[in-house]
Amino acid sequence: MEVQSVLHMNSGVDDMSYAKNSTIQKIILNSTNTARQEAAVSSLQATGFPTQMTVADLGCSVGPNALQMASEIVEAIAQASRQFNRRPPEIQVFLNDLPGNDFNTMFDLLPEFYRLREVKLQESEQQKVHCFISVVAGSFYGRLFLSKSLHFVYSSSSLHWLSQVPQMLLDDGSEVPLNNKGKIYISSTSPPCVLEAYKKQFKRDFSLFLECRGEEVVGGGHMVLTFMGRRSSNPSPLIDCYMWELLAKALMDMVSMGLIEEEKVESFNAPYYAPSVEEVKDEVTIQGSFSISRIEIFEVNWDDNSQEAPQSGHNSNPTQMRNGTIPHQVAKSAQTMAKGNRAVVESMLKSHFGEAIIEDLFKRYCFLLEQFYYKNKAELTNILIVLVKN
Numbered sequence: 001m002e003v004q005s006v007l008h009m010n011s012g013v014d015d016m017s018y019a020k021n022s023t024i025q026k027i028i029l030n031s032t033n034t035a036r037q038e039a040a041v042s043s044l045q046a047t048g049f050p051t052q053m054t055v056a057d058l059g060c061s062v063g064p065n066a067l068q069m070a071s072e073i074v075e076a077i078a079q080a081s082r083q084f085n086r087r088p089p090e091i092q093v094f095l096n097d098l099p100g101n102d103f104n105t106m107f108d109l110l111p112e113f114y115r116l117r118e119v120k121l122q123e124s125e126q127q128k129v130h131c132f133i134s135v136v137a138g139s140f141y142g143r144l145f146l147s148k149s150l151h152f153v154y155s156s157s158s159l160h161w162l163s164q165v166p167q168m169l170l171d172d173g174s175e176v177p178l179n180n181k182g183k184i185y186i187s188s189t190s191p192p193c194v195l196e197a198y199k200k201q202f203k204r205d206f207s208l209f210l211e212c213r214g215e216e217v218v219g220g221g222h223m224v225l226t227f228m229g230r231r232s233s234n235p236s237p238l239i240d241c242y243m244w245e246l247l248a249k250a251l252m253d254m255v256s257m258g259l260i261e262e263e264k265v266e267s268f269n270a271p272y273y274a275p276s277v278e279e280v281k282d283e284v285t286i287q288g289s290f291s292i293s294r295i296e297i298f299e300v301n302w303d304d305n306s307q308e309a310p311q312s313g314h315n316s317n318p319t320q321m322r323n324g325t326i327p328h329q330v331a332k333s334a335q336t337m338a339k340g341n342r343a344v345v346e347s348m349l350k351s352h353f354g355e356a357i358i359e360d361l362f363k364r365y366c367f368l369l370e371q372f373y374y375k376n377k378a379e380l381t382n383i384l385i386v387l388v389k390n
């Protein structure tokens with residue numbers, strides 16, 4: 001699978017689009033907003049209050065999230081400039097994603113972004129901060145910008161995507177596809193070589209990412225990265241990979257019903273990796289372009305009524321659900337996750353399994369998620385890291 005050409009979030013603004021199904025990513029960016037704003041202001045100070053400031057969002061995708069982040073960063077810089085009695089810089093914000101991203105929908109959202117900025121300015125009667133949005137199509141696992149041209153970089157919910165599906169290295173140096181029977185990501189039943197291949201791919205990719213940004217970010221410039229992570233040092237506990245484990249189960253259920261060929265599942269593995277904090281720290285230290293100013297791991301919960309969902313491990317038998325039905329909040333959490341994940345992975349699944357299975361697959365996936373969230377919280381683990389260019 002050529003990740004660069006098949007990975008793109010669902011385009012447009014319809015019911016199944018990423019723009020309409022990025023609630024979980026929005027919760028993530030809202031909970032990391034203060035860290036991004038503080039780091040943007042630190043970049044402004046550490047780079048000597050430049051008259052022009054260049055900012056990049058890596059993996060912007062499509063929809064309101066990217067423009068919300070851009071707007072919040074511009075506001076933070078404007079406010080800090082006033083506070084320090086400095087003239088605010090002109091700000092160039094580059095929105096980056098892979099070439100297959102639906103940038104056209106992004107362009108359609110831009111007039112409203114500029115209009116809202118004007119309204120805000122008129123209301124506050126503050127000095128205008130010129131802000132220009134541009135788009136850069138390309139992989140962040142390669143150079144995207146001029147040397148020493150970026151003052152501040154951020155990326156939210158994107159860096160867990162690898163540049164390619166990990167391959168297994170044979171003794172003779174050749175690479176072959178993973179043998180990960182009935183699974184599509186690291187699982188408790190995966191052989192150790194699968195785990196090794198994923199770890200190795202993450203190390204290679206993350207190091208290249210740091211190297212490229214190391215060339216592009218000016219000294220003192222900050223980088224704020226948020227991506228999926230895991231608490232355990234061993235990547236296979238179900239709680240750390242249930243998204244993929246349940247999707248694999250839904251696929252294998254369809255195999256057992258003769259709806260998908262087993263070989264198709266065998267040959268599919270997700271180009272995704274949720275690292276531990278230690279793995280991230282190690283790579284930053286080894287690569288050497290940036291210093292860590294802050295790193296933390298946190299849970300993102302999108303079950304806004306967690307009272308109704310039992311605590312982890314509380315009720316382990318789905319057949320004991322009240323009257324055999326799933327509580328409304330649990331069903332809602334499962335639906336949010338199923339639709340959200342569909343908006344993210346549908347392009348990859350379609351290209352590998354064909355369009356015909358998608359509807360059925362995600363119905364099964366939603367059902368499995370309901371059972372999972374009946375026993376466990378609707379949560380995902382994320383890592384936040386703030387880096388400063390040396």
Ligand SMILES: C[S@@+](CC[C@H](N)C(=O)[O-])C[C@H]1O[C@@H](n2cnc3c(N)ncnc32)[C@H](O)[C@@H]1O
Pocket residue numbers: 007008009022025026029058059060061062065066096097098101138139140141155156157158159161162163344
């Ligand atoms: C889940 S979306 C996150 C979008 C947005 N940042 C948000 O918080 O809503 C992940 C995005 O990362 C992009 N992405 C994945 N790998 C990439 C790469 N190598 N280079 C650039 N973008 C990439 C995907 O295309 C996708 O649009």
